[in-house]
Amino acid sequence: MKITKNGFTLIEVLIAMSIMIVVFVVSGIILIQTIRNSDITLNKLLATRELIEVEDKLRRVLSRMGPRLDEVSVTSTTVNFKVRVPFVGESFSSEMAERVAFYPNGTLIHEQVNGSSVTPLATIAQELEEVTFSTPTHGIVNYTIVKTSGTLRLSFTGAVTSPNMR
Numbered sequence: 331m332k333i334t335k336n337g338f339t340l341i342e343v344l345i346a347m348s349i350m351i352v353v354f355v356v357s358g359i360i361l362i363q364t365i366r367n368s369d370i371t372l373n374k375l376l377a378t379r380e381l382i383e384v385e386d387k388l389r390r391v392l393s394r395m396g397p398r399l400d401e402v403s404v405t406s407t408t409v410n411f412k413v414r415v416p417f418v419g420e421s422f423s424s425e426m427a428e429r430v431a432f433y434p435n436g437t438l439i440h441e442q443v444n445g446s447s448v449t450p451l452a453t454i455a456q457e458l459e460e461v462t463f464s465t466p467t468h469g470i471v472n473y474t475i476v477k478t479s480g481t482l483r484l485s486f487t488g489a490v491t492s493p494n495m496r
Contacts, residue, residue, distance in 0.1 A: 370482070377479040381486045384438070384455040384475055391430055391440045391454065392471060392490040402492070404465045407432045409473075410443070430454070432461035438475075459483070 338346075395402055395411045402411040410429040427443040428451070438454040438461050460476040472489045 373479055374482055374484070377477055377482055377484050380455075380479075381475055381477055381484055384458070384477075385486050385488050387452075387454045388430065388438065388473060388475070389488065389490060391452075392473075394428065395471075395490070395492045402465075402471070404463050404471060406462050406464070409463050409471055430463075432458070 392409065394413060402409065404410075408429055408431045410427065412425055412427045429441050429443055429448075430438065431441060432438050436458045437456050438458060439450050440452045440454055442449045442451050455475075457477070458475060459478045460474070462474045464472045466472055470489050470491050472487065475486045475488075477484050
């Protein structure tokens with residue numbers, strides 16, 4: 331009579347289970363890392379998109395200084411400029427004073443200035459950490475926009491050139 335073995339011994343089952351546990355633990359760690367990395371990448375992508383949109387709006391406003399620029403003054407948090415708008419009312423042109431200002435609450439606003447009164451024209455962005463302006467050379471306004479999203483801190487630097495600056 332021949333005796334056959336139909337099944338596994340306890341040691342074989344324990345070894346197989348140990349190998350499966352190690353494989354599952356390693357797979358779980360890899361999965362968790364992948365999910366964390368994709369979440370970080372998504373947050374970085376969304377914050378970068380927001381910064382690009384803010385930069386686009388700021389560039390459009392500052393480009394109003396363009397060919398009709400009469401005067402510009404730059405501080406670290408504001409850009410003040412005057413433009414001549416043609417055919418306003420009964421005159422051939424009218425001078426308007428505008429500015430882009432960054433406030434401590436994180437808001438970047440495009441405003442019209444009439445003497446001592448300031449009228450907001452548009453909110454360019456909110457929840458920014460920092461916006462700084464500078465004029466390194468004649469005819470250029472540099473700006474740096476900083477936004478924090480969670481533990482991520484992004485910075486974008488750009489410039490607008492106007493050959494008519496005085």
